[in-house]
Amino acid sequence: MLPITIVITDGYSDWEIAPLSGLGRAFFGAPIHFASPEGGALHSAAGLHIADTARFQAPDRGVVVVCGGPALEQGESVALTRQLQAAHAQGCIIAGICGGTLALAHAGLLQHVQHTSNAPGYLDQHAPAYSGTIRYVDQPQAIRDGAIITAPAPAPASFAVEVLVAAGGDRTAVSVIQQLLAKEHFG
Template sequence: MKKVAIILTQGFADWEYGLIAGAGGPFYGLDIRFFAPTAGEIRSMGGLSADIPEGVEAIRAWSPGVIAVIGGTIWETDDAPVLDDLLLAHHSRGGVVAGICGGTLALARAGLLDNVRHTSNDADYLHRHAPGYAGSELFQPAPEAVTDNRVITAPGTAPVGFATAVFESAGLVRDAAEAFRRMLAAEHAGGAGK
C-alpha cells in the first residue's frame, strides 16, 4: 500500500483532510496515518477532539510517499510548528510534500515554494505569514490544487482538488483519481438542485 502521512495541528481545518482519510484508505487502498507536532490530544476548528498517538518525528521512520500538511488557525500565529527539516528532507529523498490553506505556510517557510509553481489562499497570505517567502513570481491564482516537482498546494476552498492530487501522487491510477474528482464535482455541475 502507498503511504500518506497527514499532519494535523491544534485548530486543524475539519474539511481539508476528510476526503483523503475517508476515501483514501477504505476505497483506494492507501495507508493513511495521522501525526501531530506533538503526540496527544488536539481539537479541530469545529471542535472535534482527536488523540494523535505519534508526533511528526515518527514520520521519517514510517517513510510515506506523501506528507500532507493540513491547514488551521495555528499556522498564522507565532505558535506554528516548525517543520522545515522534515519537509525538506522528505522532498530531497524524492517524496511528495503537500499543503492546503494554512499548510502552505509550512511549505513556504521551508523554502519549498520558492522554485515551483504553487498556490495558496492568495499571494499576500504567503507574504504576510511566511517571512522569507521568495516564490511570488511562481504563484498561481488558481482555485484548485497546483502540482509541480513533487510539491502540491491548494487554497482552503479546494479540498477535492487537493485530495485528488494527493491520491495521484500516492500512486492512484490517474483515471481513478479523475473519476473521484468528477464524482465529487458533479454536485456543482449543470445547475444541480434546480
Template sequence: MTKIAVLLTQGFADWEYALIGGTGGPFYGLDVQYFSPDSGELDSQGGLRVLVSQGLAEMVEWHPKVVVVVGGTLWETEEAPDISGVLHTLHEAGTCIGGICGGTLALARAGLLDKVRHTSNDKEFLKKNAAHYDGEAHYLASASAIGADRIITAPGTAPASFTAAVFEAAGLPKEAVTQFKGMMAAEHG
C-alpha cells in the first residue's frame, strides 16, 4: 500500500485533508496516517478534537511516499513549528511534499519553493509569513494545485485539485485520478 502522511497542527483546517483521508484509504487503497510535530490532542478550526499519537520521528521512520502539510492559522504565527529539517530529509529521500494554504508556509520556510513552480493563497501571503522565502520568481497565481519536482502546493480554496495531485503523486492510476476529479466536479456540471 502506498503511504500518505498527513501532518496536522493545532488549529488545522478541516476541509484541507478531508478528501485525502476520507477517500484515500476506503476507496483507493492508500495507507493514510496522521502525524503532528506535537503529538497529542489537537483541535481543528471547526472544533473537531483529535488525538494524534505519532510525531515527526515516526513519520520519517514510516517512509511515506507523500507528506501533506495541512494548513491552519498556527502557520501564520511565531508558534509555528520549524519542520524544515524533516521536510528536507524526506524530500531528499524521494518523498513528495505537499502543502495547502498555511501549509505552504512550512514549505516556503524550508526553502522548498525557492526553485520550483508553486502557488499558495497569494504571493504576499508567502512573503509576509515566511522569512527567507526566495521563490517569488516561480510563484503562479492559481486557483488549483500545482505540482513540480515532487512539490505540490495549493491555496486553501483548492482541496479537490490538491487531493487529486496528492493521489497522482502517490501513484494512483490515471483512471482513478480522473474518476476522482470527475466526482468532485459533478455537482458543478
C-alpha cells in the first residue's frame, strides 16, 4: 500500500480522519504518517494535545490527506499551498475533507475535476481564487476524480474508503468501513 500522509492543523477536526487513520492502520495495515504545515505542537478540536508534528514536505509518492479544521478557514497557508502543488506535480493523490478542501482550492487543484465540500458556496466564501464552481457536486459522500479526492465534513467513512483505495487497498475489503459505520444509522 502507498504511504498516506495526513496533514493536520491546530484545532483539526479529529472525527474526520478517525475511520481513515484508526481503521486504516489497524485493520488494513495502511502506512499512515502525520504532519502539519509548520510542524510543532497542536491540539485537536476535542482537545487532544499532540506534543510534536513533523513539518509537511511534499512526498514523491502516495496519498496526501488534508484534514479539516478552523485554521483552514482563516486564509491560505502559502507553505501548505506550495507543498500540495509540489506533491500533486510529483504524482501524489491529494485528498481533502471539510476545510481540507479549502487547501486544495487555494492550491488550484479543483478547477478541472469534479469535487465536493461542505456546501455550495463554502469554497467561494473561503478561497477567493477558487474557480471550480462549475465542477462542484453537492453530495454527502466523498468524490474521487483522477488524483483528487474531496469530501464534506459528515463523510469520514466514504472518504476513508476512497483514500485507502487510492493508496492501493482493495475496494471490496475497505468498503467494510462504510458498511460498519452505516449500520448504526441504517440497521
